[in-house]
Amino acid sequence: MQPWTSPPVPVLPGRGPALRLHDTATRQVRPTKPGHTARMYVCGITPYDATHLGHAATYLAFDLVHRYWRDAGHDVHYVQNVTDIDDPLLERALRDQDDWVVLGMRETALFREDMESLRVLPPRDFVGAVEAIGEIIEVVGKLLAYGAAYRIDDPEHPDIYFDHQAAAHFGSESGYDEQTMARYSAERGGDPERPGKRHPLDALMWRTAREGEPSWDSELGAGRPGWHVECSAIALNRLGTGFDVQGGGCDLIFPHHELSAAHAEALTGEYPMAQHYVHTGMIGLGSERMSKSKGNLVFVSRLRADQVDPMALRLALLSGHYRTDRPWTTRMLDEAVGRLNRWRQAVALPTGVPTEDTVRRLRAHLADDLDTPGALAALDAWATETLTRRGRDVNAPVHLQAAVDALLGIVL
Ligand code: 5CA
Ligand code: ZN
Numbered sequence: 001m002q003p004w005t006s007p008p009v010p011v012l013p014g015r016g017p018a019l020r021l022h023d024t025a026t027r028q029v030r031p032t033k034p035g036h037t038a039r040m041y042v043c044g045i046t047p048y049d050a051t052h053l054g055h056a057a058t059y060l061a062f063d064l065v066h067r068y069w070r071d072a073g074h075d076v077h078y079v080q081n082v083t084d085i086d087d088p089l090l091e092r093a094l095r096d097q098d099d100w101v102v103l104g105m106r107e108t109a110l111f112r113e114d115m116e117s118l119r120v121l122p123p124r125d126f127v128g129a130v131e132a133i134g135e136i137i138e139v140v141g142k143l144l145a146y147g148a149a150y151r152i153d154d155p156e157h158p159d160i161y162f163d164h165q166a167a168a169h170f171g172s173e174s175g176y177d178e179q180t181m182a183r184y185s186a187e188r189g190g191d192p193e194r195p196g197k198r199h200p201l202d203a204l205m206w207r208t209a210r211e212g213e214p215s216w217d218s219e220l221g222a223g224r225p226g227w228h229v230e231c232s233a234i235a236l237n238r239l240g241t242g243f244d245v246q247g248g249g250c251d252l253i254f255p256h257h258e259l260s261a262a263h264a265e266a267l268t269g270e271y272p273m274a275q276h277y278v279h280t281g282m283i284g285l286g287s288e289r290m291s292k293s294k295g296n297l298v299f300v301s302r303l304r305a306d307q308v309d310p311m312a313l314r315l316a317l318l319s320g321h322y323r324t325d326r327p328w329t330t331r332m333l334d335e336a337v338g339r340l341n342r343w344r345q346a347v348a349l350p351t352g353v354p355t356e357d358t359v360r361r362l363r364a365h366l367a368d369d370l371d372t373p374g375a376l377a378a379l380d381a382w383a384t385e386t387l388t389r390r391g392r393d394v395n396a397p398v399h400l401q402a403a404v405d406a407l408l409g410i411v412l
Contacts, residue, residue: 001082001131003122004112007409010402012071016363019068021245021370022323024253024277025173029369032244032276038074039243040065041235041274042123043252046083047107048092051114052297053317053328054283054290058249060314060409061280061322063120064370065245067407070121071363080123081234082108084130085224087189088292090213100214104128114300117310119409127234129225135233136225137218139267140205144220148266149205152196160206160220161197162229167262169271174254184254189227203259205229228259235273236264246274250325251289253279281325283317290328298328311410312336318372318408339380340412346383347401347412353391355399358382362407372408379404 018031032038042062045055062078069076083089084104093100108128115122129136140160143149148166151158164170176184178201185192185201192200204226209215215222235243241264246257257277264273282289285296303313316336320326346352358378365374382400385391401412 001108001126001128002112003124003126004116004120006122007116007119009067009070009121010406012359012403012406014359015072016068016360017367019065019072019367021065021276021278023275024257024279025175025272027175030276032069034069034074034244036075038069038076039239040076040245040247041079041231041239041243042245043231043248043256044080044082044126045107045111046086046088047104047111048089049292049297050107050299050301051111052283052290052292052299054249055111056114056118056300056313057283057317057322058247058280059115059120060118060317061370062245062247062278063409064318064322064366064372064407065247065278066121067409068363068366071406076124077239078121078123079125079127079235079238081132081231082126082128083227083230084108084128085214086129086227110301114304117304118300118314119310119411121409125234125238127238129230129234132230132234132237133216133218133225135237136229137206137216137220139229139233139236139263140220140225143205143263143266146266150198152194154196157208157210158221159204159208159223161202162205162259162263162266163198164201164203164259164262165199167265169265170258170262172272173258173261173277176254176258181254181258188251188255190255201255203228203255205263228256229263231256231260232263232267232273235260236267241268241270241273243274245276245278247278248280250279250281253277280322284325284327286327289325308333309337309340311412312340314408314410315340315376319376321373322370339376340410342383342387343379343404344412346386347397349386349390349397351390351392351394352386352396352400353382353389354393355382355396355403358400359403362403366407375408
């Protein structure tokens with residue numbers, strides 16, 4: 001798919017420390033150690049509805065990773081998928097008497113616009129499941145041949161499932177016990193009760209054609225792909241195994257990322273698929289998590305239509321730490337507008353206090369598992385000082401603007 005257009009990114013003098021991120025698999029904040037090319041895969045949208053603030057917060061967190069690595073001199077190979085064929089898309093299309101292809105295209109186009117408005121750097125590869133069907137078929141075929149996948153004993157629908165015991169490290173990504181896995185599998189798109197499976201946690205890889213559903217002909221028989229194998233195939237074919245970061249919201253820890261990693265292990269014989277599994281907290285509305293299935297959504301596009309400054313929205317979503325579950329409130333937006341105004345007033349002055357120390361602190365906070373509250377506080381301090389005592393550095397306003405743009409993606 002065509003990704004969106006990249007905003008320009010200023011190049012800053014100097015470097016910060018190595019980026020440390022929390023890894024779900026080891027439950028530790030550990031340094032990332034990318035080579036010249038840093039490799040990141042982030043799970044993309046299922047385009048049956050518009051981008052809400054939860055999605056936006058998640059992609060903003062990984063945008064900071066992208067930006068930090070670039071600032072550290074890395075070339076970043078960023079891959080993101082679009083789950084443009086899956087049950088929720090088909091269900092929504094049926095409900096609204098829409099064509100599922102058109103629905104997916106429309107919501108993906110809106111997502112691109114939303115990401116562009118928020119100045120999120122685009123992935124190098126933006127890949128729809130439909131355009132990756134051939135790759136997915138190949139992966140499923142190999143896993144069948146290796147005995148890591150099997151057809152269930154159902155003459156009408158002999159779907160193909162992954163034998164989760166084929167991956168020696170199954171369970172190591174989430175660290176969940178079997179009971180927790182069973183619960184999440186039932187809640188998050190799995191089918192533990194499906195008769196004919198060898199084990200309730202085995203995951204669908206290829207769903208044979210059903211009346212009224214789209215399907216693709218293949219040597220596996222006509223059908224459509226399961227969800228987890230989509231991300232394994234798309235990631236491995238572009239990044240190889242052992243890539244630096246696998247990302248997404250914490251709702252994807254299990255089963256999605258566990259199974260994607262297990263598919264990769266069974267396929268390549270190598271472990272781990274990713275050096276860091278990085279998960280964002282959930283944005284809520286009121287007391288509930290914002291989710292398409294609950295319908296309690298605030299859309300980025302709606303706020304844009306209401307003339308909300310996307311930079312204020314970006315700042316509001318970055319004001320909390322990415323790993324904390326946090327509710328969205330209009331107060332967050334009001335505070336971000338106030339903060340942005342102060343910063344803009346400060347950089348509009350002809351001189352300011354020198355920025356070296358502020359930029360050093362900004363980088364240090366970001367390197368510390370994306371401590372955005374700390375990073376914003378460092379910038380607040382610079383703005384307050386500049387507004388009260390002005391400072392004499394004629395380059396300070398321009399330098400600060402460049403740093404805030406490059407590292408936080410905010411244009412003042
Ligand atoms: N297509 C799959 C991933 S392969 C999917 O989960 N799509 S999604 O549209 O449901 O979500 C897109 C991304 O937003 C995922 O990384 C998901 O974890 C994240 N996300 C969804 N809801 C929230 C929320 N309330 N807060 C933060 N992130 C969220
Ligand atoms: Zn995914």
